[in-house]
Amino acid sequence: MNREAVEKDESTVYLRKNHRKSRQDEIMRAWVEAQTADISEQEAVDHGADWKRIERHVLRLQRQLAHAVEQNNRKVIRHFKWLIRTSHHVKLLAIRHVTQENQGRHTAGVDGKTYTTPSERKELAEIINLRSRPLPVRRVYIKKKNGKLRPLGIPTTHDRVCQAIHKMAMEPEWDMQFSPNTYGFRPNRSTWDAISQVFQILCKRNSAQWIIEGDIKAFFDNVDHDKLLVKLAPEDRVSVRRMLKASVVDPEIGLMPSTRGTPQGGLLSPLLAVIALHGMEEELRLKAWKMGFGNSRANPGINIVSYADDFVVTCKTKEQAEQFVPVISEWLAENVGVELSVEKTRITHIDDGFNFLGFHVRKYDGQLLIKPSKDSKLAVLRKIKGVLDSNKSVKTSKVIRLLNPIIRGWGNYYSSQVSKKAFSYCDHRINQMLLKWARRRHPHKSAKWIHRRYFPQRGNRHWVFSDRHQTLATMADIRIIRHIKIQGHRSPHRPSDDEYFENRREQLMLKRMNGFQKSVVRRTNGRCPLCGCKISAEHLRRWQTNGENNVQFVRMIPERLGGQYTIENVRVTHRWCYDRYHQVYGYDTLPDNPEQYLSHQERIVNGQVVQLRSRATRDEEHNCRMA
Numbered sequence: 001m002n003r004e005a006v007e008k009d010e011s012t013v014y015l016r017k018n019h020r021k022s023r024q025d026e027i028m029r030a031w032v033e034a035q036t037a038d039i040s041e042q043e044a045v046d047h048g049a050d051w052k053r054i055e056r057h058v059l060r061l062q063r064q065l066a067h068a069v070e071q072n073n074r075k076v077i078r079h080f081k082w083l084i085r086t087s088h089h090v091k092l093l094a095i096r097h098v099t100q101e102n103q104g105r106h107t108a109g110v111d112g113k114t115y116t117t118p119s120e121r122k123e124l125a126e127i128i129n130l131r132s133r134p135l136p137v138r139r140v141y142i143k144k145k146n147g148k149l150r151p152l153g154i155p156t157t158h159d160r161v162c163q164a165i166h167k168m169a170m171e172p173e174w175d176m177q178f179s180p181n182t183y184g185f186r187p188n189r190s191t192w193d194a195i196s197q198v199f200q201i202l203c204k205r206n207s208a209q210w211i212i213e214g215d216i217k218a219f220f221d222n223v224d225h226d227k228l229l230v231k232l233a234p235e236d237r238v239s240v241r242r243m244l245k246a247s248v249v250d251p252e253i254g255l256m257p258s259t260r261g262t263p264q265g266g267l268l269s270p271l272l273a274v275i276a277l278h279g280m281e282e283e284l285r286l287k288a289w290k291m292g293f294g295n296s297r298a299n300p301g302i303n304i305v306s307y308a309d310d311f312v313v314t315c316k317t318k319e320q321a322e323q324f325v326p327v328i329s330e331w332l333a334e335n336v337g338v339e340l341s342v343e344k345t346r347i348t349h350i351d352d353g354f355n356f357l358g359f360h361v362r363k364y365d366g367q368l369l370i371k372p373s374k375d376s377k378l379a380v381l382r383k384i385k386g387v388l389d390s391n392k393s394v395k396t397s398k399v400i401r402l403l404n405p406i407i408r409g410w411g412n413y414y415s416s417q418v419s420k421k422a423f424s425y426c427d428h429r430i431n432q433m434l435l436k437w438a439r440r441r442h443p444h445k446s447a448k449w450i451h452r453r454y455f456p457q458r459g460n461r462h463w464v465f466s467d468r469h470q471t472l473a474t475m476a477d478i479r480i481i482r483h484i485k486i487q488g489h490r491s492p493h494r495p496s497d498d499e500y501f502e503n504r505r506e507q508l509m510l511k512r513m514n515g516f517q518k519s520v521v522r523r524t525n526g527r528c529p530l531c532g533c534k535i536s537a538e539h540l541r542r543w544q545t546n547g548e549n550n551v552q553f554v555r556m557i558p559e560r561l562g563g564q565y566t567i568e569n570v571r572v573t574h575r576w577c578y579d580r581y582h583q584v585y586g587y588d589t590l591p592d593n594p595e596q597y598l599s600h601q602e603r604i605v606n607g608q609v610v611q612l613r614s615r616a617t618r619d620e621e622h623n624c625r626m627a
């Protein structure tokens, strides 16, 4: 036992010394863990946790809370919030979310702990205490697009889990109350919904012509604590106050108290930001009606679309817009405690166009088109140039590996609007940069040689940057797919909206998949075969739009054992489920009973999954389809 522990330590030290974030190392580490860690212990933590049951239980609690909110029964609401906060399953789910799913899972707070292994997570589950006073947040600065620094406040992992639990208790109640046209940081809503709404309110011939582009000065740093806390329910106030008042450790200044603002980096602060701006749409519309802009209370002459602290207001005339800016400014100062930046808040005509969420919205001869904004195009090209500049002598395949996610991610973000021209422009510029990159490597070779070496013909296309195995992604290949906008008053937490969201999820998901992926998903009814849970719409959306790898299409029988990339052998799984699958079984062995991951028509024959299709099953399928 002792010797095993020593071996385990040595192997991890070896890995830590040679820590590189390459795929090879990840595989190696998983293998070492699978060899050295006590499987039974792992199973108690990960495998033993029946995620399907846990998720169902948490969902049921949130659903009961939502029912109480619909009936506006404060006593029952309080009861269910308490149940959620004390539930063991909620705690486990929050820990999984913070330490395994979240993007910032490797960033530690002031205590320097990240809890990456199953046994560490088990330890974390035991020490979670919602009543404890949060430790100070660690201040980190990241660069913004305009070169300025954005301050983040990173709470410790323990406090982040607490915040995740509070969020699960508070979100159902708030999400059902929010105004229809606030889109930021809400479940099942994205920038695409916001920009589709902008299109709807501006596209018609008699739509409003003047737009106020709102810009709030450092919104997250200036939210007034007292004004925010007043809006919260009494049972949430104590814990949120503690979170807001947690002091900040700055790398240069040291410990300082927090008097304003929410720490960016916590899980609760996006929700708090939306809560702080809650009521803006309704109250401003009421004010516009009282000022005589529109003809009725339901049609007050203005429209508002907001995405967190970014918002636009449309007005019929320039005079109305000029009158309305001070009204907005006053509302913000009174209810949130933030200021509208006078220089940056502009009033523009729709024919001149304006930028919102990285899109450029403008009418060309009465036709409204939404395209990628110029700044955004330049930003992505600059990013790509930066990658090429810092990788002047690496292999072609590495450059392709580095650039592909950038190109695909950017292209997908803009794939819901009019972007074809912007795409071909970017492709052209990227190819120019690559040509320059290639020429620098071979100053004595001819242009023809470079063309042949780096841009070989692929099918009927010339100028495709590729090496023998990989090809650089082009934006021209990205399909333009219209987004289905969410209906404003819907909330995924409201029980009566279930059917609507189920349909929308299915439509959105299938719209963006290719035929192969569609059939893989349909085979398992969109469930992950490893844990049995439905793959959530949120994960699929992030995977499809941002290229986050929370969802993976994987071979159940690994390639090393001869598993093919075919519909029979490929499954769609959660990333964390797949990681665990290999941690437990290693990469060279099949699980003890691989059949459990297959459907009833499939068998494993000589290490290959084959499909059994008798005439009876085929007839059955046919009948199902007819019915």
Ligand SMILES: [Zn+2]
Pocket (backbone or CB within 6 Å): 528, 529, 530, 531, 532, 533, 573, 574, 577
């Ligand atoms: Zn799963």
